[in-house]
Amino acid sequence: ARAFRAAHGAEILADFARLLELPNVASDLPNIRANAEAIAERLRRRGATVEVLGLPDFPAAPPVVWGRLPADVPGGARRTLVLYVHYDGQPVDPARWTFPPWRPTLLTAALEAGGTERPFPAPGEPIDPEWRLYARSAGDDKAPLAALFAALDALAAAGVPRTADLVFFFEGEEEAGSPHLARYVDRYAERLAADAWLFLDGPAHQTGRPQLFFGVRGYAGFELTVYGALRQLHSGHYGNFAPNAVERLARLVASFEDGEGKVAIEGFYDSARPLGEAERRALAAIPAFEAALLDEVGLAAAEGGDERYSEAIARPALNARGIAGGGVGAAAVNAIPPEATASFDLRLVAGDDPDHMLDLVEAHVRRQGYHVVDREPTPEERRRHPLLARLVRRPGYPAVRTPIDSPASRLAVAAARAASPDGELVLLPTLGGSLPLYVFEERLGAPLVGVPIANHDDNQHAPDENLRLGNLWYGIDLLAAIVAAP
């Protein structure tokens, strides 16, 4: 694989860039379908049987790209592996991107490190692993697709047989919360039987070392709106008389936290399943990197003070995604804002039920004295309730954790150690991010291992998302080692 990508790096990059040119927000169905077709075509070219699956009752559901590529080793397949990737990306605000999000741009280094734009390399031209490719989904989560195509080509070119039957399952709505994933798995379960699932998503460890993860956090979200008067009122004539929705919301948001990095919602930490002994050992083996991470992201201190990063993300989290009410800067006027909204996501750990966690949030809001509704309140409701909040829940899913010493785990660990430039690895009992792995655990019962490729500083979910090319090379080596493992 190493020789192959040294010889064919320019072609690998050029084809990857073509895939990144396709806008891929889950709600943008025509473009999402174009992504699915482009990926299917690349799989077919490599000998796979491919179908772009849909759900008859849900015509607006982004399609799943499903495929099968049998082992070609004498004696037949040693195992069946499902490779999971999501080809959709987070929405973008192009005004905040240095380069257009769907015009892949090659830089000599990260922007923060002074990287400048350079042409894509000519065939055979040496490629610096520190170069970065900027585009939405360069890291999250099209990088594994580029790595997979190159790994299959490399094995074929070298005449190395595939020891595993491969099944591909590439979804198109992960960043929208995977609302149809369970239905896809139910409908197509017989095509998804396997010895293990490999989840190709998430970033490398913050130390820069490759990592594997054996669990992910679950997800839930909600949006909270509080109300003042029916209309904007002059702050001079009504200040001290009419309640201010921004001030009320600030108090409510502040009540969610204890001011020292812990969530103050009653019961929030109660359902989390504690880590086992093996997980605790894996955590303790991770080298300290918190000081470097704080420096890199420009922070004087972490939210939880000296607590280890990996301890922090093993707890459920409540995150304010944003807040808006009235105006600031040039948009500010001397008036009392009549409503204000804050948006939140929750990161759950094994044991937390999403609905139950949102029940706890709602109970907390009620305990602050609020009457809670789940839709726009009527003027009559606003006249009746001194404290009135609209709480809109967003669909979520639970976390999962897989035993760290299952056969699937050991296969992945061996391949990743072989692909790691220095043989070093980080084994993470749970990733901080969320993936809908519960669907597979619940319905298919297969062991799951997370196999990230992207650099940890890839700005995923943010403007200027990018992939470090050294991480793409690692991904190619890793996937080749997995597909050809003895």
Place this chain on the structure above:
Amino acid sequence: ARAFRAAHGAEILADFARLLELPNVASDLPNIRANAEAIAERLRRRGATVEVLGLPDFPAAPPVVWGRLPADVPGGARRTLVLYVHYDGQPVDPARWTFPPWRPTLLTAALEAGGTERPFPAPGEPIDPEWRLYARSAGDDKAPLAALFAALDALAAAGVPRTADLVFFFEGEEEAGSPHLARYVDRYAERLAADAWLFLDGPAHQTGRPQLFFGVRGYAGFELTVYGALRQLHSGHYGNFAPNAVERLARLVASFEDGEGKVAIEGFYDSARPLGEAERRALAAIPAFEAALLDEVGLAAAEGGDERYSEAIARPALNARGIAGGGVGAAAVNAIPPEATASFDLRLVAGDDPDHMLDLVEAHVRRQGYHVVDREPTPEERRRHPLLARLVRRPGYPAVRTPIDSPASRLAVAAARAASPDGELVLLPTLGGSLPLYVFEERLGAPLVGVPIANHDDNQHAPDENLRLGNLWYGIDLLAAIVAAP
């Protein structure tokens, strides 16, 4: 005056609409100048000597329209009165207006009461005093200009002499905080000598009764930004580790209030000069209207519970004008916002020094543990200070209060009582809103009386600003009575 406006109502409205068609945001200098010229031309047509004044050292300062119209009563002027109006308006967000802000639109009633658009009346057509004219500055503060022009025409048509020498002082940057007003007054002080200043601004009382006010609140403002990491971070991978700027700001904003309608900033109420006996009597005479006001604006309760409205606005106020950080609704992403900003205005009462009040705010922010800067912090400062806030002060001015039984006060009370449809009046020791009257009190030493015309529900500073025509008629009668008072 009553007969005149019954006969000429259509012409008065048509000319007012032409004045309202001119966009009038203080920072939009070409349009502000067009407003000044249009007003000057209307004064000259009525026999006044007029100059559009500027400040040579501040070419971007909106001009003051100054003029003089001598008394024409036998025996000479009984007094000299300065009439103050501001012809600029608050900025607009046209998307939130039902009708374009600078396309004056006549409705059969207020929008909330089911008013529908109707043509402007033909000459001689009867005009319903409940009709409303919708446009930016229809109430705040071009209404007194329309009333003044009509009042002068009415006196001339009836052959009633003017007993006062009139001086006009119309400023063009009141909604921007009047940054050049003191310089104007200093430079042109000799043209502004008078027995009294009448401030034609502000709304009628919430009971619908005409009101006079003998004081105004002062003003100050600030904008507060708090910081997290240097860039947006994935909320799964960094939640519980990287501090969230929105959550921090919410906690800081919440700390400004005690949760029961009072400001919790140390010393905030200490410098306010208590009301005197005469002021307390005037307050007590105001009929209770709070329940009706709450119902009208759609509130279940006032911020201060059962406290009287007029008591509440006699205290200094802190108002959050807006808050913004990250995104909500469709703009929300699963990331930790790196910064968040809130904008505030303060309404001050007699005795409060604006700079001192902002010092108290800054001391409070420091007491919450924040390092405070007054400009965008550097990445190094962000790495150094766990809690870092940018506090940008906005220029302000102090409040004033005039004796409620001065000769100027008595003149205004008599004229307003004569113009009031039922002879009822509200006398307010201080208005809730702010005007830069301190400039005149400090520099010219003249007594000041506030003489509002607009309806209290005119949506001033907000979308869909409007003027009830009955209030315009009241303004015409009132100004005629003042100008011709014995």
